[in-house]
Amino acid sequence: MMNKQTALQKRYDVLIIGSGVVGSALARELSRYQLNVAVLEKELDVCTETSGRNSGVIHAGFNNKPGSLMAKFCVEGCLGYGVVADEIDIPFSRTGKLVVGFDDEDRKKLQALKEAGEQNGVPGLEIVESDVIRDKAPAILGEMALYSPMTGITNPFLYTVALAENAVQNGVSLWLNHEVTAIEQVDDGYQVQTTQGVFESRWVINCAGLFADRVARMVGIDDYTIYPCRGEYLVLDKELGSQLPLPAYPVPNIREGGLGIHLTPTTDGNILVGPSTDYIDEHTDYGTTRSILDLLMREGRKIFPPLNPSAVIRTFAGVRPKLVSRTTGGYADFVIEHRPETRHFINMVGLESPGLTAAVPIARNVISIIGEYEDLRENPSFNPCREGILSFKDQTPERQESLIHENPDYGVVVCRCEGITQAEILAAIRNPLGVTTLSGIKNRSRAMMGRCQGGYCQIRIAELIMAEQNRSEESVMLARKGSRTFVGKVRPS
Amino acid sequence: MTTQNRSVIIIGGGPAGLAAAAALRQQGVEDILILEREHDLGGILRQCIHDGFGLTRFKEALSGPEYAARFVDTVQQAGIEVMTDITVTELHADRTVVATARSGRYVFKAQAVILAMGCRERTRGAIQIPGSRPAGVYTAGIAQAYMNLKNIMIGRSAVILGSGDIGLIMARRLTLEGASVKGVFEIQPYPSGLPRNITQCLDDYDIPLFLSHTVTAIHGTKRLTGVTVSQVDSSFRPIPDTEKEWTCDTLILSVGLIPENELSKMAGVLLDPRTKGPRVDEHYQTSVAGIFAAGNVLHVHDLVDFVSLEAERLAESVGDYLKQAPADEEAVPVEADPELAYTVPQLVRADRDLTVSCRVRRPLNRVRISIWQNDQKHVTRRFRRAIPAEMIHLTVPKEKLVPGEPLKVVVEHE
Numbered sequence: 080m081m082n083k084q085t086a087l088q089k090r091y092d093v094l095i096i097g098s099g100v101v102g103s104a105l106a107r108e109l110s111r112y113q114l115n116v117a118v119l120e121k122e123l124d125v126c127t128e129t130s131g132r133n134s135g136v137i138h139a140g141f142n143n144k145p146g147s148l149m150a151k152f153c154v155e156g157c158l159g160y161g162v163v164a165d166e167i168d169i170p171f172s173r174t175g176k177l178v179v180g181f182d183d184e185d186r187k188k189l190q191a192l193k194e195a196g197e198q199n200g201v202p203g204l205e206i207v208e209s210d211v212i213r214d215k216a217p218a219i220l221g222e223m224a225l226y227s228p229m230t231g232i233t234n235p236f237l238y239t240v241a242l243a244e245n246a247v248q249n250g251v252s253l254w255l256n257h258e259v260t261a262i263e264q265v266d267d268g269y270q271v272q273t274t275q276g277v278f279e280s281r282w283v284i285n286c287a288g289l290f291a292d293r294v295a296r297m298v299g300i301d302d303y304t305i306y307p308c309r310g311e312y313l314v315l316d317k318e319l320g321s322q323l324p325l326p327a328y329p330v331p332n333i334r335e336g337g338l339g340i341h342l343t344p345t346t347d348g349n350i351l352v353g354p355s356t357d358y359i360d361e362h363t364d365y366g367t368t369r370s371i372l373d374l375l376m377r378e379g380r381k382i383f384p385p386l387n388p389s390a391v392i393r394t395f396a397g398v399r400p401k402l403v404s405r406t407t408g409g410y411a412d413f414v415i416e417h418r419p420e421t422r423h424f425i426n427m428v429g430l431e432s433p434g435l436t437a438a439v440p441i442a443r444n445v446i447s448i449i450g451e452y453e454d455l456r457e458n459p460s461f462n463p464c465r466e467g468i469l470s471f472k473d474q475t476p477e478r479q480e481s482l483i484h485e486n487p488d489y490g491v492v493v494c495r496c497e498g499i500t501q502a503e504i505l506a507a508i509r510n511p512l513g514v515t516t517l518s519g520i521k522n523r524s525r526a527m528m529g530r531c532q533g534g535y536c537q538i539r540i541a542e543l544i545m546a547e548q549n550r551s552e553e554s555v556m557l558a559r560k561g562s563r564t565f566v567g568k569v570r571p572s
Numbered sequence: 573m574t575t576q577n578r579s580v581i582i583i584g585g586g587p588a589g590l591a592a593a594a595a596l597r598q599q600g601v602e603d604i605l606i607l608e609r610e611h612d613l614g615g616i617l618r619q620c621i622h623d624g625f626g627l628t629r630f631k632e633a634l635s636g637p638e639y640a641a642r643f644v645d646t647v648q649q650a651g652i653e654v655m656t657d658i659t660v661t662e663l664h665a666d667r668t669v670v671a672t673a674r675s676g677r678y679v680f681k682a683q684a685v686i687l688a689m690g691c692r693e694r695t696r697g698a699i700q701i702p703g704s705r706p707a708g709v710y711t712a713g714i715a716q717a718y719m720n721l722k723n724i725m726i727g728r729s730a731v732i733l734g735s736g737d738i739g740l741i742m743a744r745r746l747t748l749e750g751a752s753v754k755g756v757f758e759i760q761p762y763p764s765g766l767p768r769n770i771t772q773c774l775d776d777y778d779i780p781l782f783l784s785h786t787v788t789a790i791h792g793t794k795r796l797t798g799v800t801v802s803q804v805d806s807s808f809r810p811i812p813d814t815e816k817e818w819t820c821d822t823l824i825l826s827v828g829l830i831p832e833n834e835l836s837k838m839a840g841v842l843l844d845p846r847t848k849g850p851r852v853d854e855h856y857q858t859s860v861a862g863i864f865a866a867g868n869v870l871h872v873h874d875l876v877d878f879v880s881l882e883a884e885r886l887a888e889s890v891g892d893y894l895k896q897a898p899a900d901e902e903a904v905p906v907e908a909d910p911e912l913a914y915t916v917p918q919l920v921r922a923d924r925d926l927t928v929s930c931r932v933r934r935p936l937n938r939v940r941i942s943i944w945q946n947d948q949k950h951v952t953r954r955f956r957r958a959i960p961a962e963m964i965h966l967t968v969p970k971e972k973l974v975p976g977e978p979l980k981v982v983v984e985h986e
Contacts, residue, residue, distance in 0.1 A: 313700075314697070363793065364704070365704055365705060365793075366702065366703045366704040366789070366790075367700075367702045367703065368702050369702045369788065369810075372700055372702060388700070389698075391697065391698065391700055392695070392697045392698060393695075393696075393697035394697060394700055394702070395705070472661075476670075476677065479672070479677050480676060480677045483672065483674070483675075483676050483677060484676065487674035487675070488674075489672075490672045490673045490674040490675065490676065490677070491657070491659075491672075491673075491674060492609070492659035492661065492672060495609075495659065495834070496834070498661065500672075531692045531693070531695065532695040532696070532697055532698075533714075534692050534693050534695065534711060534713065534714060535692070537714060538714065538717050538718060538721075538722060541724075542722065552724050552725070556707070557706070557707035558705075558707075559793060559794050560794065561794035561795065562706060562707040562793075562794040562795060563707055563708075563794070563795050564707045564708075564726075565718070565724050565725060565726055566725050566726065566727055566728055566821075567724075567725045568723050568724065568725055569719050569723045569724065569725045569749055570723060570749075572723055
């Protein structure tokens with residue numbers, strides 16, 4: 080559980096700013112060593128921004144420029160993802176992926192993607208014809224496609240949560256609701272001011288994602304600007320899920336700075352349609368817009384005709400932390416740097432897609448930089464394994480029976496759409512990171528994610544949160560600081 | 573795990589399930605089991621603390637809990653077996669019912685299964701309201717449950733989208749508890765709730781109703797700070813430059829109800845895309861033999877009284893079904909006039925008295941609605957005004973019906 084007392088002059092060897100997927104992967108990788116590590120997170124949960132708001136695709140690495148860090152770390156991350164997913168018990172499926180084309184020009188572009196991918200070391204890429212598309216995904220339109228067998232899908236939220244949980248289990252401190260306000264270089268490292276006290280650390284690692292430029296400026300690195308670029312999504316009902324066994328993408332328009340509006344199955348059996356590519360002014364403006372939602376429907380139908388408005392159960396948006404502006408377009412490579420004038424400050428900026436896939440290799444790269452200055456000794460008690468919440472509905476009838484017998488809370492179905500039991504909700508509420516928001520419980524348990532969107536279970540879950548933590552109505556938060564769900568009691572009880 | 577054999581299993585202990593159980597017992601059916609996932613019987617009525625229930629069925633005005641209590645008492649006095657705190661997780665076409673409770677996992681095999689699961693609310697996601705995702709956006713039914721069952725106050729100033737009955741009732745409820753309700757916005761050019769609720773819940777409290785308006789954006793990153801409302805044209809498209817900002821901390825959605833048929837689909841029951849409930853014959857039997865449906869799981873009702881009456885008609889047929897082999901008269905379709913949104917039943921066998929329930933698609937003045945078979949008019953009803961909010965019922969005695977001949981429900985303008 081999180082330490083609730085105010086942090087005053089806490090001293091660490093390594094301080095990570097930001098608990099997105101890169102910060103959390105780095106925390107876990109650092110916990111393999113005998114280091115005192117902490118993570119500062121401004122929000123009430125991990126991966127509240129970009130890391131939790133994306134397609135959840137583990138990319139093979141053919142979209143990235145040969146020779147770039149993006150290409151190198153993406154390919155490494157994709158090849159190694161299965162091992163990590165097993166260790167930290169999160170869903171991952173190597174579904175493969177189709178990039179579909181319709182004419183000769185598309186075919187040329189697909190050929191170019193294939194060649195770039197092969198240069199990057201992506202195995203198994205092939206150009207296939209419509210019969211193979213039909214065979215792999217009968218509902219997908221296309222005359223030809225680039226087929227990538229290594230591409231997979233994961234749950235980006237659970238991935239980050241699991242990395243952070245495993246880090247915390249191995250001794251890392253996670254300070255939620257601690258926003259960094261200033262950083263000062265001191266003799267043996269840095270003094271980091273937050274909204275809840277001052278921290279000191281020999282190393283500071285900038286994993287601040289959308290706000291990485293601001294954090295960099297706090298130590299005097301002022302040559303980067305993050306351009307927030309929003310992508311909106313539709314979430315489709317599971318009823319359509321079986322019609323899309325693998326992600327299907329259009330031929331990307333690189334200039335746009337996104338991979339095009341595509342269709343991705345989720346590890347839970349829904350489908351995501353998106354994302355769009357729109358530069359916005361505010362970094363956390365996650366609003367969706369009528370015009371883009373309509374565009375997603377039109378574009379999605381071009382490759383997936385079963386798409387229809389009545390299948391939509393939710394919409395959401397994510398924001399890419401891009402280093403290139405609207406006018407420049409395209410992609411800039413990841414920045415991972417250690418400058419002589421800001422010794423022991425590792426600056427990472429522009430970690431946009433494929434950051435989810437590349438997070439672990441990025442983290443290992445950071446550790447190799449630290450290793451040039453520190454004698455890194457292995458942590459003998461490091462345990463790479465973390466257990467997720469057991470899914471009752473996926474068990475055999477016999478196992479279900481014995482689970483209920485051991486713990487009757489398994490017999491209480493709280494979320495009927497997703498079949499989530501009270502035992503699973505309570506496990507989510509008692510999560511190792513001490514997160515208590517409704518969204519945090521939702522993302523950990525899947526409750527409230529189904530077609531009724533919490534219509535039946537939200538009330539019970541809010542009650543369980545209040546009862547478990549002895550909270551008042553006013554202190555139940557939806558997601559962010561100040562996102563009060565209730566204003567009090569109707570009448571004094 | 574042993575399978576328990578039962579005559580009748582009723583899934584859901586709300587108004588439909590309770591009425592069906594009580595009526596079945598009256599016919600002498602002994603082995604009835606009601607499965608209810610909540611701790612108490614009564615379904616949605618438990619949270620409907622306002623009055624106005626029972627005017628048709630009992631000729632008096634009752635609150636929701638009072639109305640439910642009448643049936644709960646009957647069920648209990650009749651000694652009908654009830655399991656609460658149990659959730660049905662599977663239903664199969666062979667009428668195997670799997671359920672879980674704290675006491676374990678149960679497998680039942682029933683001669684007849686009655687679907688009485690009610691309905692759920694349409695959500696923000698389903699109608700794709702653009703904007704941010706702050707706290708303070710509730711469907712009307714959730715808001716009602718928080719306030720009436722849990723004593724939790726959800727907000728201080730509200731905008732209500734949709735003029736469904738629960739939304740209208742929540743407008744009044746929030747006002748009575750000191751919240752300010754800025755207005756009710758309805759995308760259609762007419763209200764979707766009952767006229768009496770417009771009068772009693774809005775007019776009496778000076779809450780404005782804006783027709784042909786909808787919420788086009790939601791604002792706020794933490795708690796809701798306001799919504800943008802626009803006027804819409806006849807195809808429901810927002811009209812540019814009619815946007816108006818409304819400050820509020822709560823948005824209540826009353827944008828429709830959807831019959832809850834997850835279990836029905838699992839059993840292979842065919843649904844009617846118009847009602848989103850099972851296609852049934854006049855016995856309320858679905859496309860799967862021995863599986864019956866009544867109440868809001870079948871089609872969304874305006875009044876609970878009609879749910880009870882429908883479930884009682886269903887019980888008559890289930891009683892017959894248990895006694896003898898199912899009717900072998902061929903089912904023929906009921907054809908709905910284009911002015912009608914749907915009819916229930918969708919099929920007839922013409923071997924029992926028939927009640928057809930339907931709704932008009934849009935408000936109509938001075939119409940006659942009739943049931944025809946060939947060139948024979950069986951029944952006709954005249955309406956000075958027919959509105960989508962009000963369900964219409966037409967009955968035809970068995971003697972008049974000709975088996976094997978399709979029925980037509982016809983709307984004529986006078």
